[in-house]
Amino acid sequence: MGAKTNPGRFFEDYHVGDTIHHAVPRSVGQGERALYHALYPARHALYSSDMFARACGLPASPLDDLIAFHVVFGKTVPDVSLNAVANLGYAQGRWLAPVWPGDTLRSVSEVIGVKENSNGKTGVVWVRTSGYNQHGKAVLEYVRWVMVRKRDAASAAPEPVVPDLLSALDAEALKIPEGLDFSDYDFTLAGEPHRWGDYEIGEQIDHVDGVTVEEAEHMVATRLWQNTAKVHFDTSARPDGSRLIYGGHVISMARALSFNGLANAQMIVGLNGGAHANPCLSGDTVRAWSEVLDKADTPAPGVGAIRLRLVATKDGDPFRLKGEDGKYLPEVLLDLDYWALMPK
Amino acid sequence: MGAKTNPGRFFEDYHVGDTIHHAVPRSVGQGERALYHALYPARHALYSSDMFARACGLPASPLDDLIAFHVVFGKTVPDVSLNAVANLGYAQGRWLAPVWPGDTLRSVSEVIGVKENSNGKTGVVWVRTSGYNQHGKAVLEYVRWVMVRKRDAASAAPEPVVPDLLSALDAEALKIPEGLDFSDYDFTLAGEPHRWGDYEIGEQIDHVDGVTVEEAEHMVATRLWQNTAKVHFDTSARPDGSRLIYGGHVISMARALSFNGLANAQMIVGLNGGAHANPCLSGDTVRAWSEVLDKADTPAPGVGAIRLRLVATKDGDPFRLKGEDGKYLPEVLLDLDYWALMPK
Amino acid sequence: MGAKTNPGRFFEDYHVGDTIHHAVPRSVGQGERALYHALYPARHALYSSDMFARACGLPASPLDDLIAFHVVFGKTVPDVSLNAVANLGYAQGRWLAPVWPGDTLRSVSEVIGVKENSNGKTGVVWVRTSGYNQHGKAVLEYVRWVMVRKRDAASAAPEPVVPDLLSALDAEALKIPEGLDFSDYDFTLAGEPHRWGDYEIGEQIDHVDGVTVEEAEHMVATRLWQNTAKVHFDTSARPDGSRLIYGGHVISMARALSFNGLANAQMIVGLNGGAHANPCLSGDTVRAWSEVLDKADTPAPGVGAIRLRLVATKDGDPFRLKGEDGKYLPEVLLDLDYWALMPK
Numbered sequence A, B, C: 001m002g003a004k005t006n007p008g009r010f011f012e013d014y015h016v017g018d019t020i021h022h023a024v025p026r027s028v029g030q031g032e033r034a035l036y037h038a039l040y041p042a043r044h045a046l047y048s049s050d051m052f053a054r055a056c057g058l059p060a061s062p063l064d065d066l067i068a069f070h071v072v073f074g075k076t077v078p079d080v081s082l083n084a085v086a087n088l089g090y091a092q093g094r095w096l097a098p099v100w101p102g103d104t105l106r107s108v109s110e111v112i113g114v115k116e117n118s119n120g121k122t123g124v125v126w127v128r129t130s131g132y133n134q135h136g137k138a139v140l141e142y143v144r145w146v147m148v149r150k151r152d153a154a155s156a157a158p159e160p161v162v163p164d165l166l167s168a169l170d171a172e173a174l175k176i177p178e179g180l181d182f183s184d185y186d187f188t189l190a191g192e193p194h195r196w197g198d199y200e201i202g203e204q205i206d207h208v209d210g211v212t213v214e215e216a217e218h219m220v221a222t223r224l225w226q227n228t229a230k231v232h233f234d235t236s237a238r239p240d241g242s243r244l245i246y247g248g249h250v251i252s253m254a255r256a257l258s259f260n261g262l263a264n265a266q267m268i269v270g271l272n273g274g275a276h277a278n279p280c281l282s283g284d285t286v287r288a289w290s291e292v293l294d295k296a297d298t299p300a301p302g303v304g305a306i307r308l309r310l311v312a313t314k315d316g317d318p319f320r321l322k323g324e325d326g327k328y329l330p331e332v333l334l335d336l337d338y339w340a341l342m343p344k
Helices: A030-039 A050-055 A065-083 A215-224 A246-256 B029-041 B049-055 B065-080 B216-223 B247-257 C030-039 C050-055 C065-081 C214-226 C249-256
Strands: A020-021 A086-094 A104-116 A122-132 A137-147 A205-206 A267-276 A287-296 A303-314 A332-343 B020-022 B086-096 B105-116 B122-132 B136-151 B202-204 B267-274 B285-297 B302-312 B332-343 C019-021 C084-096 C103-114 C122-132 C138-149 C205-206 C265-278 C287-296 C303-314 C331-344
Touching: A020 A065, A030 A215, A030 B216, A030 C030, A050 C103, A050 C303, A065 A086, A065 A104, A065 A137, A065 A246, A065 A267, A086 A122, A086 C019, A086 C065, A104 A137, A122 B020, A137 A267, A215 A246, A215 B216, A215 C030, A215 C214, A215 C331, A246 A267, A246 A287, A246 A332, A267 A303, A303 B202, B020 B065, B029 B065, B029 B216, B029 B247, B029 C030, B029 C214, B065 B086, B065 B105, B065 B136, B086 B122, B105 B136, B202 C331, B216 B247, B216 C214, B247 B267, B247 B302, B247 B332, C019 C065, C030 C050, C030 C065, C030 C214, C030 C249, C065 C084, C065 C103, C065 C122, C065 C138, C065 C249, C065 C265, C103 C138, C122 C214, C138 C331, C249 C265, C249 C287, C249 C303, C249 C331, C265 C303
Parallel strands: none
Antiparallel strands: A020 A104, A086 A137, A086 A267, A104 A122, A122 A137, A205 A287, A267 A332, A287 A303, A303 A332, B020 B105, B086 B136, B086 B267, B105 B122, B122 B136, B202 B285, B267 B332, B285 B302, B302 B332, C019 C103, C084 C138, C084 C265, C103 C122, C122 C138, C205 C287, C265 C331, C287 C303, C303 C331
16 A cells, blocks of 8 residues: 555646646635635625525625635645745736535646746646635636655756646636626615726725734634645644744634725726735734726626736835835735726 | 814814714624634623524524624714823613624614813713614614813813612613513523522622733634724833723623623623723732622513622732722723513 | 523432433524635535536535534534533444535434442433434434443442444445446546555555644634634633533544545545544644545445545654554554445
């Protein structure tokens, strides 16, 4: 009998064109919804109230778009990032259909690029991951690239394949959820009066609030998405004994904090890019600010698209991102570029 | 473009007769029920078992009465207490209908009193808050008054209006949930043999058990109710770097601990008053004792009403409340006065 | 009026043949399922995905077998272990039917043995506990024995009755869930290729991963099962101010960690024995290893039974259990002996 445990894949195990069917499909429901609200200060009304969602043309309140992201992402960890040195980036992410309580999600990834690093010890792998529901319908897709260790520094480098990736999705590529209609949007119940037309490209918003994060919380969250990366759970996995907080936890925290100033950026439909600029650890107080990068109309009634930079920091002043050297400032945790839908 | 974030209201922004429709309606369900049992040692059988609830004439087990309170209360925070200096009191609280899994709650407050303080810097605002379900039916109402900062010390004081509030509700004013029938109440399954007739006015009960509270728990709870007050989450919001525990967390903890001695005080139907006597912080061990303040019959079969003082402490001996100076002792966290329904 | 709180039972209060109907039935559902996944790194596909469970012949994904165990066990604590000095062992545990979201569980125990200890201060009590669902159907049964304090050292010792207990259940005694069929089992979605035939008796598996546990997590878990033992919650209940982690928390953590190497040991159907070898405290990093103790065929299509020793440790090397003195090594937290069902 050989070893039964999963050692993870190494750089040599990825070949362009490979399809990886990730394990452990997951049914999600009212419990995941409640936990999401318990873990993050989430208040976007469409995800909080069935009544509000129905008034916007949906059959009920969907699960938060980031629940879909975390569950789909979590399934890929044992196959993609168990031996990853770094999560390098995201691109071309699109939410293709809402996820409803009772849905069962699974993930499939295609290897679309490999490039050995010049040090001969690591390489970069690009995968396009898709999440599917129980009807076989895609609910989410995105490209991610990670730096992965080689099993053996002596193994030959593969032919490098670097995919052409868009720096941002065109608004026309965004998928508007079926039936979405903001014509009778209730700004009072949503919590803020600011509509799509009230935001200007270049405008920056300090979301003001902060949350000091705790070990128990990020582990509860990360397990909920069945993300098994050791560094999040095991104090002996990192030399300094700290537990690295899952980058997605910071994404959700920042997005929830952004309610204060962006309460009407209801649905996330596109992920243009993202960098986990610095590690987040227990005890850090996470804050967030946003910048309006672009705006576009959509064919859905009353629905505009807004492209936002969402930056999470651990203290420090808002609106500061990179130093003169072009590197992220040490207090910056996250730099995310996404498209959201907003009432016009 | 002006600032998009919510600065909260100041004393000058409240006028008697104003109606405030609070934002972010919330659908509550099985997830919130499970989290309530995970956060508090809640064991009252009516809220734990659908079978038990049906045997008491209800269609199913409702969500805990304090879930209704926390959700309705949480919605008011951005409009009522974001700039509050202190939460001064509650009165005339009544639970008007059970909340069922799947219900969607929203909150509306009417300003019923304002009185500037003599220092000219703050004032007291009284609001009557009502929570409604998706059918527009009121599920809860209560009066709360808070001390709020003035935006500008120089602004003129309004005509003072101080509402006449009852020190306690008459039992006749309590709303008994439709169908409630304790005629065939199962004391064995409920956990204690003591019925309404076994409690005497003036009797005091030490609930014995204690729970040492943790940061992660109170933040999870407070977020679950979408309560956004900074002091609960952000270590930089208070000078000493501590996070103040939401008073409602202490209410729920004390109520759950009161099972041991009051297992049959099943449903909370009235809130006569309440004071958060001292701050509760992570690391405190919360204990509770109760005193029977009054008893009354009800028209529902087998159902008696019992008025209870519920006191939460952080250590110290039970049954001690105030010092010779009439002030709460430093170990007292909560002094709550409520009506519950009990089998006769 | 006498004291209203539950002092717990003492050794003198148990008589062979007594039946104890435990209080506070509990309805369990999607919230408990989600919390289980948030508290433990649980990934067995049958409990994660309704689709996967249906492909295995079940109507939907049941709640984790250990949720059933914890809820049934938790109900017994106020009657069996409130004054217990030690939880001595388990035997003859059988899962008799899956628990589905929406089920309501209650527990009944029969006293099947008593034996005073020679010190005259304590005695051992054996109970057979059964959990029932709302249809009156037994879902779980097991024998547990605990050491309990006497109320009065002077009271006469009862006639000793020590039940004959099996050291392990025969595979024929195991109850296979109705409809279970692993003929078309999807090993890719389950996460590992190893089938029943790939495991050899005597084989040992290091589950590799570790989780550093936090106070907030084990208290959330223990409350969720309505387990009220003071030592888990109250820092003043133990001389050293630590909170003892509920042994069942360690069982669930170790079982979830065992996915890595035993992903296909899907359903727990028998509990042959178990020892909580050393206390687990917050800050401990829990790891697990398993040993294959036995294998047996079952009449269900494609379903084999595997008997496993599951050992939880706090650090230390795997595969070490007892010292030369026959005592558990100090790093061993749990030694559990159970039967699981696995695809052939």
